[in-house]
Amino acid sequence: VSQQKAYTTSFIIAGPIVHSEDIRALTIIEHGFIAVVRGKIVSVCRNTEKLMQTQQEYGIEDVNVYYLNEGEFVMPGFVDTHIHAPQYPNAGLGYDKQLLDWLTTYTFPLEKKYVDVDFAIGVYESVVRKTLASGTTTATYFATIHYESSLFLADIVERLGQRAFIGKVNMNHGTPEGYGEHIYDSFTCTEQYIRNIQCKRNELVQPIITPRFALNCDMQLMMLLGELAAKYNVHIQTHISESTGEVAAVQKLYPQCRNYADVYDRAGLLTNKTVLAHGIHLSDDELKVLAARGTSISHCPNSNTSLKSGLCDVRRLLDTGIKVGLGTDVSGGYSISILNAIRSALQTSTHIFFKKHQGSGYIPLSYHEAFYLATLGGAKALSVDDKTGNFKVGKDFDALIVNMRKPGPIDILDKTDIKDLIQKFLYTGDDRNISKVYVAGRQVK
Ligand code: GUN
Ligand code: FE
Structure with a gap:
């Protein structure tokens, strides 16, 4: 400080x-x-x-x-409830592939490079400068699995003065060559990371527990992370129900679970401080569980369209009583700006309206609702509406x-x-x- x-x-x-x-x-x-x-x-x-x-x-x-x-x-100021800082060099690239192929072809090879802290510092400095210049006063970042680089992101955010949640990513399952962790290291390193951020930083910078998603963490690790979240009273972020291919793979990997949300619920990862990115293909039952847990959704409309993942119906989420904020999801999304997320959210909502039958009474989002999602809605989704929004x-x-x-x-x-x-x-x-x-x-x- x-x-x-x-x-x-x-x-x-x-x-x-x-x-x-x-x-x-x-x-x-x-x-x-x-x-x-x-x-x-x-x-x-x-x-x-x-x-x-x-x-x-x-x-x-x-x-x-x-x-x-x-x-x-x-x-x-704008609240970005979901952005991958290390993926910034890939913004605008790789939209010829859908989620799972996109991850292995473009994303993992880039994220692997953050073992090099000098490379990380260069990128992270530009990301934080650019997001601040675009009006993002609160950001919720995924970093990578690397402890040191993730702490450098926290240093940069603190120096440049942004309010942020910063997560070191956990991945111990189905990982590519050279970009994965063993469960023990993943867990101990995350605990160390939380302690480091909680004692060294100003109060604007907070740690967030960040299992990448159900396909990259096994149940044992997710349960340990759920316990860590409770022990240190910290936020949690991950991805859910983004593409239909992903949903099918999760169901296959966890046949004993009722659905995707149930996987996270059994691990103790659905809390009132959890933010789930995407949530496009969730069933009504899953939405009820999220609403009951006080878990929020980060709506990432640019990414959902760029990676051809689907149309997320924000109106339906809001009607179920779920807290919703906007996310850029760089580089699933190509823009670091929440203004772009506002426009994409408005267009997506209109496209959903086109698909409804006449007389459905469906009302697409209006600009004042998108303004809310980009500010107070995001702050509520992150439970920081006592401080900002x-x-x-x-x-x-x-x-x-x-x-x-x-x-x-x-x-x-x-x-x-x-x-x-x-x-x-x-x-x-x-x-x-x-x-x-x-x-x-x-x-x-
Ligand atoms: N699901 C798991 N990892 C990722 C990621 O990096 N980006 C997006 N959009 N979805 C994911
Ligand atoms: Fe994402």
């Missing part, structure tokens, strides 16, 4: 404010202000009447009051200053109101429109 604070974490931002308080609607404040003291939100006002009073109350000087210009607004007093200030007048991918020529600017940003914006990024009040872009 850097002791000398070169940045100020106490300030006021005045202007248009946008955030989600629930999934039903956006909260839009046309001209208000947010006061931040030592990284935490101390007040959110719907007008600027009490601005000076608030300044005096918290001793915030005039130079630390930032007025947004026309075309700008402040919104919560929206601008509630008492939470950390994780935020983006969006500037739609800046040279971006599209020119705004007409007069637009704040609602139009939000939609324009979600559908047409990119990292050029994100002029500042804050995590816990620290400016990280």
